[in-house]
Structures are given as structure tokens and as C-alpha cells.
Amino acid sequence: MASFLLRDATILTVDAADTTFAEGWVSVADGRITGVGPASSMPDSKNFDEILQLAGHLLMPGLVNAHTHAAMVLFRGRSEGQSLLTMDGWYNSIREPELSLLASDIGPAVALSCAEMALSGTTTFCDQYFFADEIATAAAASGLRAVVAYGIVQLGDKARGEEELAKAAAFIERQRSADGRVIPWFGPHAPYVDNSEDLLRAEVAMAVKYGVGMHLHMAAGPEDNEETMSRYGLTATQALSRDGFFAGRVHAAHCLDLTDDDIAVFAAAPAASVSYNATAGLRSGRAGMCPAVKLREAGVVVALGTDNVAANNSYDMIAEMRVAGLVASHREGRAQPISSRELIRMATIDGARALGLDHEIGSLEVGKAADIIAIDMSGAGYSETPDVETVLVYSGSGRDVRHVWVAGECIVRDRALLRRSFGDIRNEYSIIYKDFWSRVEAARKVA
16 A cells, blocks of 8 residues: 655644644655654655645544444435424434335445535444445445444344344354444344343343444433333343443443432443434433533543434534534533643544544554544635634534545545446435335335
8 A cells, every 4th residue: 555645734643642733744654643743754756656745734533423323314304393302203304214224225225424524524423223234335436444343123023033133143254254344233223222131131131242342322212211210210221230241341322310329330331422412412302411511520531423314414513513512511501621732532442432433543642543534624614723623623624634644544635536426326325215116115105
């Protein structure tokens, strides 16, 4: 793989010291970062196959979208007026049309989602859904990194749960032989609400056997705690802790209704994290808001996610940072309880930590994989400032991302995808979109 030097840019390393270089450089060889520093220490350009001068740009680690359902781009704009963080809203606006999905729908849908993520600076995403094989294949084709959690919805059908667990295990075994950019996990959709206690325990045992993480929705809708309080006198978090979920790596999405005791469960766990999905939470109309500040103060890793684009309508993680900051200010009743610098960490290194990938990605440091984005800050909204982090979070946009590298491979150059054109991806998606919704309407007429 070719070596290259990115120079003359503002560098946000997001290392432990949050080192920033006003005019810096990053060097890459064989897919890994070989150097980072100020202009005064720039290496000789003759040592590189390619030089890219990036004056007026910000270089930073690729963004990590810690929770989404990439295939659900098919439902964009189809759930307005519904709260997808309640059982009724999810079942009525999403679950019913999902019954018409075919495996052939998934690849084009995920390809479009991956394209949107890449073009707005996301280099890694964590997904949970059905059709995990098709999601993994499309993610791999895009060049992005992905943690793909095999989504399991039982809904009281014991045989279905056993069948899905076996399929999830087979998916993990198959995917482990891939190139490493796509990592398989388990993904129980909503514990106790649509996964039984016995199935949950079996999932924990399987995760331990394979040494993989569990990605699930937790305290997302009122049903979660209502279900477990009525059965056991425990919150969903406490019930999951009782059933062994927190012994291994667990990554929980939403977490709107956590008590202080629930937060203590997360804090005591060896590898528990939360995906704070602020935009999806606001659009749901739920009164609860993720206690991101309390979680962080307790030492819990809190990452950022968009959730699906039926709930959010956007994959723009820069916009997600902004909303996350605003929601935290509103919830806590004080200005900026999470600083812009901390929001950037939540969207990069903390997302990597949540997925167990912080040894590999999330910061610009020597030896790490070269997952890097270049943001053009020469346009409107990016005037001179001593605080580039705040300008990025509160004035920036994913549409200003100009170049993207994953493992040293340039997958976006000058705002264009390099592996496959956006036009081709969009055209293929439009065909399957029309076909899918025609099937949904036909099924509704029969019903």
C-alpha cells in the first residue's frame, strides 16, 4: 500500500492529551499512521508516494456512529408522528412492513447508508438488525469498518428464538474469516419485551463462548422497565445484570430511563458502554433523556449514535454532536455540561472504546490504523477562532467532509466515493425501494 503525507492542516489528534497542531501533518504507510506533528517537524516529502496539501482543512480521526440500523433507510420518512422508542410506535410503523423484506433488499439499502455515512465522515458504525450476512457484505464492499450485531427478535416464539440464536452463532463463525473490517456481535433487540429470559441467558452464554460483544436497546421505551418491574421488581438494567449480561462487553443503545442504581450497574461492569442517540430521543417525544452527564461522571463510556434514519433522518455525526450537546445542556439545566472537545471524543475515541477498538482507531497516533477525515473549513461558518472544536461542533456539517481514509485507503476523495459512484448506489437503491413498498402495499390489501 502506498505511503502518503497529509500536510498544512489543523490536526485534532484526540489522543489522551487532546494534542492539537495549528499547522500540522500526518504520515501514513501500509495503512497505519507513522507520524503526527507540527510543521516544524515535518518529514521530507521525498519519502512519500503522495503528498496532499490541506491548508484550510481540519484533520481528525474518522467518526464512529455507535448505533444504527443501516437497512432501515428504506423507512426514511415513513414513521412521522410515531415514536419509535415505544413498542406500539415501532410495531405499527416498522415491524409490519418489515415482514415484506427480502434478503435482496438489504444490500442496496445498506450500500446507500454506508455511502451517506462515508460522505459525512463516519468511518466506523455499529449496526443491529436482521439479515446480518447481507449487512456485513454491503459494509465490507463500502470500505467502512462495522460492528454488525445479529438482531434477534423472539416475540414469544420459543422455536423462533432458538432458530435465530443458532443462525447468529453461524453468522459469527462465518464472519470471523473475513478481512477484519467487519466484526460480528450478538444483538438481542429489546430484552424481556421481545427476547425471553431463557433466550437472553443463552445469548450471554453464546457471547462468552465466542468472545464477542452484545449490542441491545436498553431503557429505550417505557415497556422495558414496566415489563421487568412487573415480573421481578427490577428495572431492565438490573434484571439484565442479574442474568449475567454485564459480565462481558455490553453496548446499550438509548438508555433514556436509567435510575442512579442503573448507572451504578454500568459503572461497575468491566466493559459496559452506552450509545447516546440524542436526535432520535428528541424526535421520539419521550420525556426521558439519556443521563449522559451522570453516566460520564460515573466513569461509563458514552458514545454517540444516530439510530436509524426513520427515527433521525440523517447520518451526519457532526450534527449529532451538536444535538447531543444541546440536549445535555437542557437536561442538566446548565450551559455546556459536555464541552465541544468532549463531544468530539464521544464521537471518536469513546465510540472506539465502546466497540473494543480503541487500540486500533479513534485517535491519530503512531501505530494506529489510518482512519482519517479531512474537513474543509474554508467556507461560511468557519471563521478564525481559538476554539476549533466548538466551531466544528456548533457551526460544522458533515457535508463539509472532503476526504476520507479507512485503514489508509482513500474511500472519499474531493467529496466523491471512490469504490463505487454515489449515482450507481442511489439508482440501484431506488429500484429496490419502489419494489419493497409495492410488496408492502400488496400485503396490506390481502390483510
